[in-house]
Amino acid sequence: MCGIAGLISQKRTRENGTRIKKGILLQNDRGNGLGAGYAAYGIYPQYADLYALHLMSGDAQSLNEAQSFLEEHFFIHAAENIPVWSQIIADHPLLYRYFVEPRIHLLEQTICESADDYTIGKVMELNSKLEHVFIFSSGKNMGVFKGVGTPGDIYDFYLLDNYEGYCWLAHNRFPTNTPGWWGGAHPFNLLSYSIVHNGEISSYGINRRYLEGFGYVCRMQTDSEVVAYLLDLLIRRHRLSIEQTTNVLAPPYWSYAEGMTKTTVRDNLIALKIIYESAMLNGPFAILAACTEGLFSITDNTKLRPMTVGQAGEYSYFASEVSALFEMEENLDGVTTPRAGQPCIVRLEEETASDYLEAAMQ
């Protein structure tokens, strides 16, 4: 059992973490204090074009090694401690963040198709090569803040009142099949893809092997991390739409797909099921995923984990429990509970030139 909360402004109106905190704190019983975390999008407008790398390290020596590694491969525009309130959680790893761009001459020397591929490669390399240190957030203009503690403690520890984002994810963890450690807390992130997950992924064994075939390295000792990597593979590398991606991760049953009367829809669905068989998620799950296009939820076909959605004006809210939706917004226009296997997708409105200007001026 875990708790999930999320909110998004389709117009990219930014706000601090107050409301998401209320949403996740109401679901305190869904966790056991062994993990909580948040992801916020739009929080680093001054560095919007740079990869914001959040690092955790067990000791200073490892952090230094990581920094040398990053300096070698990236141009570091800014680096700083992630501000934390140590009195809340005294026993915490070193937390550091870097705003970087790939070194152009190195990027050109590689066979990587893009700066994103290059960055992922280096994130995976650092995470698997170096001990006691890893990158847990690597997107642009977004960040993940997570650790071992209750959602309230983690929120206060990271001073999330001080960040303003247009999309927030929150998670309250009750780990059962993997250890409660800082890296194992949700959200899991790769580039701009972040996920929070309630449940267990029984297909993890094959999902992981499948991802390894595309160069991803799974190191977080927990099943949920594969979902973030699958999103990167499907949406960014294979250029599937979010709808197609949800049909890969939580596909309809064969009996449903094969029985469809519209042949093009049916054939596309079956093609996705065949090609991406090993990417399909199985087991009980409700997942809330964020990317640069928006926020979306998926659940397993028997809906063994809850997910509800509320909407009010430009805002959409997601939570494990309906009451949490009202905790985030009292005056909801509507509340829906997606049926088993039914995805719920909220897209951001297109960015306009003035948005960029505004962001640049801040």
Next chain:
Amino acid sequence: MQNVITIPGLRSRFRPRFDREYCDGCGQCAEECSFNEIRMDTRAGKKIPVANGRACGACHRCELTCPRGAICITAEQMALRPHGIWQSDTVNRIHLQAASGAVALTGLGADTGIPVYFDQILFNACQVTNPSIDPQREVMETVTHLGRKARSLNELEALTSDRRSLIRLNTPLVFAPMSYGSINLNLQLAMARVAQKKGLLWYSGEGGLHQDLYPYSDCVVLQVASGRFGVSHEYLQMGRAYQIKIGQGAKPGIGGHLPGEKVLPGISETRMIPLGSDAISPAPQHDIYSIEDLRLLIYGIKEASGYKPVCVKIAAVHNVAAIASGIVRAGADMLYLDGYRGGSGATPAVVRDNVGIPLELALAAVDQRLRDERIRHQASIIAAGGIRNSGDVMKAIALGADAVAVGSACLLACGCHVCQRCNSGKCPWGITTNDARLATRLDPVWAEERLTNLVEGWHHEMQEIMGLNGIYDMGSFRGNRLILRGVGLSDRELSVLGIIHAGE
């Protein structure tokens, strides 16, 4: 009689015992025994069956057909002074060969005590945090597609429709290749009917396709073996897919043998060989001396058949992973992997028992190698060789098989009692013979019912195993080795199998 083993001076290891109280001397047992173990004698004016003690192989035909239930087969092991090395089988074989000078032939798969790794692997099950799914109440799907798949949607869209041929199975089971000639046509007919009815595949084996089976060609994988029996233009148009047979688990490195005595009219016609001539397949395919030749044949068959999927069958041998990689790169759409315990109608015992490696290790190595080389999607893996039950099937799938082939178990379903004399052509159950008198013992309607029941029973069990692991689609079970744990295996074995030890 150079090549026929007789057994002078040796007693059989089994013997029919007759309960005189019940026997009414009807003589059916003598009729049923195709090995002439039983003859009818008249003693004190009463007809009684008498065993000669030389030929009983424990097929249990007499016992199970006796109308009075008056027969019991007993083990009659000759009491040898115990010796760890010179055990009775070993002694027996030397006596047999000394008497005949022949290659000792046998049937079925190896039973030498080499570990059956399936027996040392256990499944996981849901407890508390991930609920099991009940196949009696929830959807539980086993749909499987075989053939070359695209790696991404873009890649698929770049393919023309004639290059997208995949085979859909309702459940990942196929009937293993057993040729007409090695087995009864009625059994092939039963397999073909069940395959068609249940959405599975059946394999013709190397004996061609008898015309009675043409109506079932939409679900048959037709074989092109080294003897090229029955291969014609029409044959290359007819099948659902084609299989190039390179090797067989029961006899890696040698070809199929069908003695002239078994080449009866229907078989001669189907194989396109003269009546009564030995059908000895060459050990290699004489147009394949290396991988580039295999590629030529694969594409030759594809061109001839209109780009139907081509499967290559190999025996599991030491360097199987590298060979498999070459085969997939040569263009095969399916790789049929036949393990050490794979069955046979007739194979030299020395080959069956001493050549090749267990399926589990080969399968794990091949699946991993193809993944490491990122070509796993290019070919489906069909695992075969001594699959005994649905547990073996699901373990093979979790290790990485796309589908699993069932051969010997089909024979058992149709009455076989594992007497291992398939090579004799005298199968008392009419399974591995086409002898006119014996072949009628296998009723195709009854055999179809038995195979249907077997497939349905296994299918239910496979669904149970998926459900208790919280998985509702076979796709999430396939290659999912975290579901498996090893017991009593060394680190090396675990590492080849790609699984971890129980308790970890």
